[in-house]
Amino acid sequence: MSMKLFASLTLLVWFSTATSSLAQSNPRYVIDTHGDSLETDEIYYIRPAITDNGGRFTLIDRNGSCPLHVGLENTDMPQGYPVRFTLFVNNNNYDDNDDDVMVNNDLKVTFVEVFSTCVQSTEWKLGSNDTNIGRRFIITGVDDGIQSALNYFRIVETESSGIYNIRWCPTQVCPTCRFICGNGGIVRENGKILFALDGTPLPVVFQKKDD
Ligand SMILES: *[C@@H]1O[C@H](CO)[C@@H](O)[C@H](O)[C@H]1NC(C)=O
Ligand SMILES: *[C@@H]1O[C@H](CO)[C@@H](O)[C@H](O)[C@H]1NC(C)=O
DSSP, rough: HHHHHHHHHHHHHHHHHHHHHOOOOOOOOOBBSOOBBTTTTTTTEEEEGGGGGGGSEEOOOSSSSSSEEEEOOOOSOOOSEEEEEEEEOOTOOTTTTBBBBBBTTTTEEEEEEEOOOOOOOEEEEHHHHHHHHTEEEESSOOOOOOOGGGGEOOOOOOSTTTTEEEEEETTTTTHHHHHHOOOOOOETTTTEEEEEEEOOOOEEEEEETOO
16 A cells, blocks of 8 residues: 555544544534524524425414414415524523524524514413313413423424424423423414424424525
């Protein structure tokens, strides 16, 4: 073996070892539809990865009363509200400079730029179990309970890069709690598309506003 070939093989081995250990130790960032990592100081539209499932995420008046529900537009038109993500911060994961969202980070999801008749927070909140259909709807409002666990969701990976599920399982907020975790999916009711746990998970993507 020539010295040159040996050297390049060594380099190749070193390089692949270095990149694979980098990939393992690297936290997995959530990426938007442009392949950029999701940031807490940007706002995003959430929409289904497959368009037949509805349009962008929005606020839905389910039955003429507040609080408003989290749901999806019926059309693919540029409607709906963007959201802002706010990371859960504790002493273990606190990092001053990090405004990137990682998978399985507990975070709050809040609709922004909303003009709503409900004088209520536009933070997503897990609602109670609708026992008629056995689904827990995602509504809006502030959870006044311990650590506001009902307000913390997370973005989890699917098998496809850039496509995610939204899950409620706030174990960073409360590591000792026993939650009945669940992924968000859709419920169609009276021509409306509502977002709820405990069904088929909806694959979603994040589209940065103004791009
Ligand atoms: C609307 O739905 C909520 C729960 O989703 C229920 O508590 C309330 O009674 C309903 N209101 C009407 C007018 O049906
Ligand atoms: C919701 O209610 C249904 C029907 O009573 C029940 O089967 C289901 O286990 C409940 N889900 C949760 C998460 O408690």
